[in-house]
Amino acid sequence: MDTNEHEHVIEVTDLRRVYGGGFEAVRGITFSVRRGEVFALLGTNGAGKTSTVEVLEGLAAPSGGRVRVLGHDPHTERAAVRPRTGVMLQEGGFPSELTVAETARMWAGCTSGARPVAEALALVGLERRAAVRVKQLSGGERRRLDLALALLGEPEVLFLDEPTTGLDAEGRRDTWELVRALRDGGTTVLLTTHYLEEAEGLADRLAIMSEGRIAVTGTPAEVTAGRPSRISFELPAGYFVGDLPPLGELGVVGHEVDGRVVRLRTHELQRAATGVLVWAERAGIELRRLEMRSASLEEAFLGIAREQEVAV
Amino acid sequence: MNAVATTPAGRMRALGRAELSLLGRNRNAVVTALFVPLALPFSVRPAIDQMDLKGEGLSVGSVMLTAAIGFSLLFAVYSSLVSAFVARREELVLKRLRTGELGDSEILAGTALPAVCLGFVQSVLLAAACVLLLDAGAPAIPQLAFLGLLFGLVLCAALAALTASVTRTAESAQVTALPVVLVSMMGSGIIVPLQLLSDRVADVCRFLPLSPAIRLIGGGWTGDLSAYDALTAVLTALAWTVLAVFAVRRWFRWEPRR
Numbered sequence: 001m002d003t004n005e006h007e008h009v010i011e012v013t014d015l016r017r018v019y020g021g022g023f024e025a026v027r028g029i030t031f032s033v034r035r036g037e038v039f040a041l042l043g044t045n046g047a048g049k050t051s052t053v054e055v056l057e058g059l060a061a062p063s064g065g066r067v068r069v070l071g072h073d074p075h076t077e078r079a080a081v082r083p084r085t086g087v088m089l090q091e092g093g094f095p096s097e098l099t100v101a102e103t104a105r106m107w108a109g110c111t112s113g114a115r116p117v118a119e120a121l122a123l124v125g126l127e128r129r130a131a132v133r134v135k136q137l138s139g140g141e142r143r144r145l146d147l148a149l150a151l152l153g154e155p156e157v158l159f160l161d162e163p164t165t166g167l168d169a170e171g172r173r174d175t176w177e178l179v180r181a182l183r184d185g186g187t188t189v190l191l192t193t194h195y196l197e198e199a200e201g202l203a204d205r206l207a208i209m210s211e212g213r214i215a216v217t218g219t220p221a222e223v224t225a226g227r228p229s230r231i232s233f234e235l236p237a238g239y240f241v242g243d244l245p246p247l248g249e250l251g252v253v254g255h256e257v258d259g260r261v262v263r264l265r266t267h268e269l270q271r272a273a274t275g276v277l278v279w280a281e282r283a284g285i286e287l288r289r290l291e292m293r294s295a296s297l298e299e300a301f302l303g304i305a306r307e308q309e310v311a312v
Numbered sequence: 313m314n315a316v317a318t319t320p321a322g323r324m325r326a327l328g329r330a331e332l333s334l335l336g337r338n339r340n341a342v343v344t345a346l347f348v349p350l351a352l353p354f355s356v357r358p359a360i361d362q363m364d365l366k367g368e369g370l371s372v373g374s375v376m377l378t379a380a381i382g383f384s385l386l387f388a389v390y391s392s393l394v395s396a397f398v399a400r401r402e403e404l405v406l407k408r409l410r411t412g413e414l415g416d417s418e419i420l421a422g423t424a425l426p427a428v429c430l431g432f433v434q435s436v437l438l439a440a441a442c443v444l445l446l447d448a449g450a451p452a453i454p455q456l457a458f459l460g461l462l463f464g465l466v467l468c469a470a471l472a473a474l475t476a477s478v479t480r481t482a483e484s485a486q487v488t489a490l491p492v493v494l495v496s497m498m499g500s501g502i503i504v505p506l507q508l509l510s511d512r513v514a515d516v517c518r519f520l521p522l523s524p525a526i527r528l529i530g531g532g533w534t535g536d537l538s539a540y541d542a543l544t545a546v547l548t549a550l551a552w553t554v555l556a557v558f559a560v561r562r563w564f565r566w567e568p569r570r
Contacts, residue, residue, distance in 0.1 A: 093408025109326020112317040
């Protein structure tokens with residue numbers, strides 16, 4: 001087995017994908033994923049995440065550019081790639097009249113080096129539902145069955161398209177733990193999500209997609225660097241933003257007022273927060289619903305959406 | 313890696329086994345596949361009794377035999393596979409299967425496997441019933457009849473995949489399957505032996521997709537088929553099979569329309 005840590009397991013170069021009707025869903029994106037890395041594609045609905053992943057999974061040929069998975073073209077060199085990858089599609093894909101165990105057994109018969117069916121179901125906590133028909137599963141249970149099948153062949157590379165959509169909080173946490181355990185075991189994971197905390201908590205690196213392009217890419221820290229922190233609070237009746245000390249002196253770079261709620265953006269969170277709190281203390285007022293947040297992916301995400309609107 | 317690699321045969325067996333369970337759980341499919349081919353030939357029996365068979369060297373037994381096998385091909389294989397292909401596509405099962413190790417042709421073949429086997433077993437049983445109950449007699453050239461049946465099974469599966477590609481929902485499969493079913497029943501010698509049609513009509517009908525298969529089955533049974541006719545039928549069947557397989561590879565829809 002190759003142990004080169006810097007080996008690029010997934011390489012995407014200038015990928016474009018145009019649908020039959022002429023819609024350009026992916027407009028020239030480039031990124032790569034190293035062995036053992038968890039890489040997240042983040043974006044709103046329609047950003048081009050699934051269109052990208054489908055090309056990586058080999059379900060569709062690229063309209064332009066080049067894609068390599070484990071050194072092969074996943075579309076034309078299917079037989080070389082498939083035994084080493086696991087795929088979780090965004091939805092469905094199981095006959096509703098089969099039971100969970102029958103579905104897993106069928107899939108195991110089509111998967112090289114498949115683990116025992118019972119073990120795969122236990123991995124996602126579905127062992128007690130083995131005899132239940134797929135149509136009677138909840139949405140979350142179906143996602144977990146999908147994950148179990150993706151893991152059946154102990155793949156080197158795992159594609160997860162919105163793995164936690166439809167899961168409750170507990171199911172989501174379980175899935176995250178599973179993904180972390182897989183990463184620790186050396187599995188390379190590419191996942192798409194529109195949950196920011198999922199990308200922030202799981203991904204070693206991520207790319208934010210918007211309208212078919214990659215707007216920004218890097219580690220979560222790199223992506224959030226340069227983004228402002230936020231302070232928000234509610235002023236009591238009779239007080240207005242103008243009553244605060246001059247915002248520029250507090251290091252505030254932007255602000256919004258929404259009724260009584262004031263939102264400040266700053267690159268110097270401590271300085272701005274101290275200024276606001278000292279002012280409130282001296283004025284003898286209570287700031288209700290007070291919140292402070294360091295620069296987060298959410299801020300990066302919203303910032304990119306804002307820039308997009310301005311560009312349009 | 314010391315993992316045990318799968319083989320095409322093993323993968324198709326796993327898929328075929330799942331499809332067999334699904335076939336058994338679909339009441340519509342069971343009725344279509346099991347009872348229509350058994351009931352229909354006997355319902356057309358009065359019409360067959362009216363035909364002038366003797367003049368053409370045909371017997372009630374041999375005409376019933378090709379009718380019964382024809383119905384089995386059209387309903388147990390063709391119609392039920394149109395529904396199966398559409399249902400699997402709309403549930404995204406085909407898309408899911410394509411993310412795995414199965415090749416495209418393995419997915420189609422594995423999905424078709426139970427219906428094709430059912431059609432084969434049914435045809436053999438119907439033939440035996442016609443021999444025992446209707447004095448159809450033993451087949452004169454069994455190899456020809458067998459070859460005809462194989463062509464019929466493969467063509468029905470391929471035509472079903474093509475029909476599925478122009479069918480949007482599992483419900484509309486009953487409508488989109490009708491043209492092939494009706495044209496074949498009337499024009500491929502299933503209800504009306506081609507020998508009884510006017511020469512000009514019969515010459516055209518001989519080139520319908522299922523005609524050569526039915527002709528080989530009937531001719532193989534009665535022995536009433538010249539070497540030239542047999543060869544023409546085999547070549548026509550072969551041409552249709554190649555054409556259908558090519559068309560499936562080219563135009564089969566793996567995912568629902570958006």
